[in-house]
Amino acid sequence: MYNRKIVPSISLFWILIFFSVAQAQERVIIVNAVKNQNNSVEISYEKFKPGTYTVYLKFKNLENTSSSDIEKIVKDKSGTLYTLRPRDPNKGIGYSYSVTYVPGNFKVKVDTTYCYLLPFKNAKNYIVYESKNVYEVYFNKKKDIMFKSYAIRAKNPDSIYAMRKGIVIEVANKQSNKTYQDDLVFTTQRSSIRVEHEDGTYANYNGFKSSSISVKEGDAVYPSSFLGVIDEFNKEYYLLNFDIYYPVREKNNNDHKSMLSHNYLTPYFHTTEGDVQLVNGGEYTALVKEEFISTEMSKKEIKAFSKR
Numbered sequence: 001m002y003n004r005k006i007v008p009s010i011s012l013f014w015i016l017i018f019f020s021v022a023q024a025q026e027r028v029i030i031v032n033a034v035k036n037q038n039n040s041v042e043i044s045y046e047k048f049k050p051g052t053y054t055v056y057l058k059f060k061n062l063e064n065t066s067s068s069d070i071e072k073i074v075k076d077k078s079g080t081l082y083t084l085r086p087r088d089p090n091k092g093i094g095y096s097y098s099v100t101y102v103p104g105n106f107k108v109k110v111d112t113t114y115c116y117l118l119p120f121k122n123a124k125n126y127i128v129y130e131s132k133n134v135y136e137v138y139f140n141k142k143k144d145i146m147f148k149s150y151a152i153r154a155k156n157p158d159s160i161y162a163m164r165k166g167i168v169i170e171v172a173n174k175q176s177n178k179t180y181q182d183d184l185v186f187t188t189q190r191s192s193i194r195v196e197h198e199d200g201t202y203a204n205y206n207g208f209k210s211s212s213i214s215v216k217e218g219d220a221v222y223p224s225s226f227l228g229v230i231d232e233f234n235k236e237y238y239l240l241n242f243d244i245y246y247p248v249r250e251k252n253n254n255d256h257k258s259m260l261s262h263n264y265l266t267p268y269f270h271t272t273e274g275d276v277q278l279v280n281g282g283e284y285t286a287l288v289k290e291e292f293i294s295t296e297m298s299k300k301e302i303k304a305f306s307k308r
Helices: 010-023 133-138 299-306
Strands: 030-033 040-049 052-062 070-074 078-084 094-103 115-117 125-130 151-156 159-161 166-172 191-196 202-208 226-228 239-250 260-264 268-273 274-277 282-285
Touching: 010 282, 030 052, 030 094, 040 052, 052 078, 070 078, 202 226, 268 282
Parallel strands: 115 268
Antiparallel strands: 030 040, 040 078, 052 070, 052 094, 125 151, 125 282, 151 239, 159 226, 166 191, 191 202, 202 239, 239 260, 268 274
């Protein structure tokens, strides 16, 4: 049992667990090759989870054709990755290949100027804390990325809202019969939502009451869309962790299986005090205006959203 400390976030732990476990437990992408009548070979994919993935094809044993290795960003449920074409169209192609894929697009151009909404109701105010990395605090691990995550503590099970338009790509709905203690500072049994934004960034929201989550994988959300209600963390308060990050390549790493990494953003947020970067221990009041909500919405989306 840990000594009681105020450590209001362990978001990094959840992110790393998601990426490693999701790939190990289920096949998100299946790749197939079909020979055409003209002796070309079309290599296609099917994707079974929402969100963007980077797919790598590594070819070997090529006969009557040539190709370098292929890297392709895929967003649709299915499509063509590559077509091998024969040098001699009267003969078939010999080939073999391996497939690797990772979530995210490493070539994204992140909009660092985008100003996010705070994830709570308009005019609601909270003290915001910077989170601690569980590996550094309790396992003496060296920090290998710039960790930037935030947390709020609530006395009541308040509602949580989306900070930006995006697609829900992961709902980790933890149904647990937990009994929280006064000195609890860390648990993996927390329900979470992950949203992919248009510019390739991701938002993690961690700490929902599982029965309150109002979205499912594949749903579109907009700034101020209701996501769920904060769950109790210990006997003293309810806790929400949130952060925004984007995928990057690890330098000098050609192994596609282990190249997954990410950088955290320190974004600006709309508040009644102005558009600010959050400071540890600062108190902020959410500011939600119609023009903030419609920033990334099409005219059709604005019309549909206004009818809700």
